[in-house]
Amino acid sequence: MQITMLGTGSAFAKRYYNNNALIEAGGFRLLLDCGITLPQALHEAGLDFADLDGVLISHIHGDHVGGLEEYAFQMLFKHQRRPVLYIAESLIEPLWEHTLKGGLTQGNLTKLSDFFEVRPLTPGVTAELAPGIQVEPIQTKHIEGKISYSFRFNRRFFYTADMVYDAPLLDKLVQDGVERIFHDCQLEPPGVVHATLDELLQLPEAIQQKVSLMHYGDAMEQHRSRSGPMQFVEQRKTYEV
Numbered sequence: 001m002q003i004t005m006l007g008t009g010s011a012f013a014k015r016y017y018n019n020n021a022l023i024e025a026g027g028f029r030l031l032l033d034c035g036i037t038l039p040q041a042l043h044e045a046g047l048d049f050a051d052l053d054g055v056l057i058s059h060i061h062g063d064h065v066g067g068l069e070e071y072a073f074q075m076l077f078k079h080q081r082r083p084v085l086y087i088a089e090s091l092i093e094p095l096w097e098h099t100l101k102g103g104l105t106q107g108n109l110t111k112l113s114d115f116f117e118v119r120p121l122t123p124g125v126t127a128e129l130a131p132g133i134q135v136e137p138i139q140t141k142h143i144e145g146k147i148s149y150s151f152r153f154n155r156r157f158f159y160t161a162d163m164v165y166d167a168p169l170l171d172k173l174v175q176d177g178v179e180r181i182f183h184d185c186q187l188e189p190p191g192v193v194h195a196t197l198d199e200l201l202q203l204p205e206a207i208q209q210k211v212s213l214m215h216y217g218d219a220m221e222q223h224r225s226r227s228g229p230m231q232f233v234e235q236r237k238t239y240e241v
């Protein structure tokens with residue numbers, strides 16, 4: 001399985017696009033989150049929405065779902081079909097009621113399933129999205145009252161949604177066979193809703209070796225020299241995971 005970050009930036013970054021990814025295996029293309037900047041980032045990667053086989057959503061913040069309206073409209077009006085939407089059950093109602101309903105509703109198109117082929121996922125349960133892409137949503141801590149899911153792919157690759165520092169979870173996942181972690185990273189404290197670089201530097205060395213940093217701010221270059229064994233994920237570079 002391969003992952004290419006279409007963007008690696010934080011919600012407010014201007015030098016990097018939103019932290020959204022393209023996951024590929026056996027010709028299947030899965031978009032992981034679809035933020036405000038995704039339509040432009042996808043275009044610059046030489047792709048069109050019609051080239052995607054579906055989208056997986058982590059949580060409801062603009063840098064993760066703000067591009068879904070365009071995705072739905074382009075697929076409906078240009079390609080006459082509904083994209084596949086993989087989403088944890090608990091996010092279905094809030095995604096429609098609190099984010100998409102206002103822009104998408106028209107005529108007799110009044111619900112999420114009018115625009116997307118919704119495939120609900122159950123937290124803690126592994127689903128096979130395509131040959132070579134198994135995903136388990138794991139609810140992780142981000143903001144009080146806001147449900148957010150990170151993802152374990154193929155039992156060995158952990159991709160964080162936005163999450164606060166949670167060393168016991170990372171330790172448990174590594175004990176359980178995770179070999180590589182892509183982790184969101186706030187460069188300067190206080191973290192509050194994201195793990196900071198300083199916090200991640202407190203992880204045991206053996207775990208840091210597995211961690212790559214994403215969802216970073218515009219000052220990333222100034223922090224390269226203090227990230228220990230952890231590497232910053234590069235936008236548009238493809239990684240085998």
Ligand SMILES: O=c1ccn([C@@H]2O[C@@H]3COP(=O)(O)O[C@H]3[C@H]2O)c(=O)[nH]1
Pocket residue numbers: 010011012061062063143162192193
């Ligand atoms: O209690 C809060 C809620 C939000 N925020 C900011 O808004 C951003 C929303 O997207 P994000 O989750 O990628 O990052 C968040 C933070 O940058 C914050 O600093 N404190």
Ligand SMILES: [Zn+2]
Pocket residue numbers: 010011019061063064162215
């Ligand atoms: Zn975010």
Ligand SMILES: [Zn+2]
Pocket residue numbers: 059061142162
């Ligand atoms: Zn967030």
